[in-house]
Amino acid sequence: MNTTAIGFASNKVRDVERYYHAMLDQQYGEREVAAMLRCLFEAFLGWDNTQYLLHRSGTVNQSVLLKLHHAAEELRRWRPVQYIVGYSYFAGCRIQVDERVLVPRPETEEMVQGIVDGSLTGSALCATGKPPRIIDLCTGSGCIAVALAKACADATVVGVDLSNDCLAVARANAANNGVDVLFERHDVLRHEELAASMVGGDFDLIVSNPPYVCDSERTAMSRNVTDHEPAAALFVPDADPLCFYRAVAWFGLRRLSPDGFIVVEINENLPQPTLELFKEYGYTASLHRDFRDKPRFIVARHGSAF
Ligand code: GLN
Numbered sequence: 001m002n003t004t005a006i007g008f009a010s011n012k013v014r015d016v017e018r019y020y021h022a023m024l025d026q027q028y029g030e031r032e033v034a035a036m037l038r039c040l041f042e043a044f045l046g047w048d049n050t051q052y053l054l055h056r057s058g059t060v061n062q063s064v065l066l067k068l069h070h071a072a073e074e075l076r077r078w079r080p081v082q083y084i085v086g087y088s089y090f091a092g093c094r095i096q097v098d099e100r101v102l103v104p105r106p107e108t109e110e111m112v113q114g115i116v117d118g119s120l121t122g123s124a125l126c127a128t129g130k131p132p133r134i135i136d137l138c139t140g141s142g143c144i145a146v147a148l149a150k151a152c153a154d155a156t157v158v159g160v161d162l163s164n165d166c167l168a169v170a171r172a173n174a175a176n177n178g179v180d181v182l183f184e185r186h187d188v189l190r191h192e193e194l195a196a197s198m199v200g201g202d203f204d205l206i207v208s209n210p211p212y213v214c215d216s217e218r219t220a221m222s223r224n225v226t227d228h229e230p231a232a233a234l235f236v237p238d239a240d241p242l243c244f245y246r247a248v249a250w251f252g253l254r255r256l257s258p259d260g261f262i263v264v265e266i267n268e269n270l271p272q273p274t275l276e277l278f279k280e281y282g283y284t285a286s287l288h289r290d291f292r293d294k295p296r297f298i299v300a301r302h303g304s305a306f
Helices: 013-028 030-045 049-055 062-076 081-085 106-117 143-151 164-176 191-197 215-220 243-255 271-280
Strands: 087-090 093-096 133-137 156-161 182-185 203-208 256-265 283-289 295-302
Touching: 013 030, 013 062, 030 049, 030 062, 030 081, 062 081, 081 087, 087 106, 093 143, 093 164, 106 143, 106 203, 106 256, 106 295, 133 143, 133 243, 143 156, 143 164, 143 203, 156 164, 164 182, 191 243, 203 243, 243 256, 243 271, 243 295, 271 283, 271 295
Parallel strands: 133 156, 133 203, 156 182, 203 256
Antiparallel strands: 087 093, 256 295, 283 295
16 A cells, blocks of 8 residues: 555655644544544654754655554544553553543643642651551552552552453553552452451551542533443442542441551542542541642541641
8 A cells, every 4th residue: 555545645754743633633632633643653663862853854664654544543433542552650550441441631641740749648658667568449450550550669569450451451461560459359349358458457548549430421521531431440330429428438438547648649529429428427637729720639548647
């Protein structure tokens, strides 16, 4: 197949850009298309941002052109660019992703950074004398668990998920990032069983980004999410949208160390009910906003810790 047969005017990088913008700007907006192109050039050619700028007036070979052509077709079908290239960057880690797991979100990365530097909890993760014990409930790709393990080399980190598919991805992510995380299969909603089965002491940090989007919110979501990402990682029934937070709160009563923290990502449309839930369980809890100024995180401690 020659260059024009697959839609490009030539094999010049600038013509690839023109083709992408003509095909995808209406769907995604110009800036997002430019960001996707950077991501694809990094994956297919190893170009970082600087190399991309340097190579912009150059050309690419036929096999790369073919890959770029296929990628454009997939983007047109709303497949997330992270699934196309097979990875995403998250809090200093390269995280392998595919349709089995959610693409890590920037707000989740913000939560991890807030835990590591202490801006969410008030004390940096590695600042305490003794190595922290951490558990990540509904770990998915393992991005939170892996990033925390990488940021705090002494920590003991456990990741829990119901899905064997997720656990396979999470284990690969730990191995690829050179960290030890114990990934175990459990149903977080069966919190009593979970609390009883976890060996070792209490946890100094219980972290979770559980499914929290209400079924009724599905229609307002973008097609790259609803058509491609795993529904089980996203949606909760309208009748009980806080089910995972109840399980996390309950687990914390049994297994959070006396001065430990629970940190969770939440649905921006349910901040007060979620905060109230933690308070009803006896925690001292606070609400925190994300970089988009949406109520997004809750930090909870045992009531007696203050
Ligand atoms: N914030 C994610 C989204 O809007 C949802 C993540 C989750 O359900 N935990 O797609």
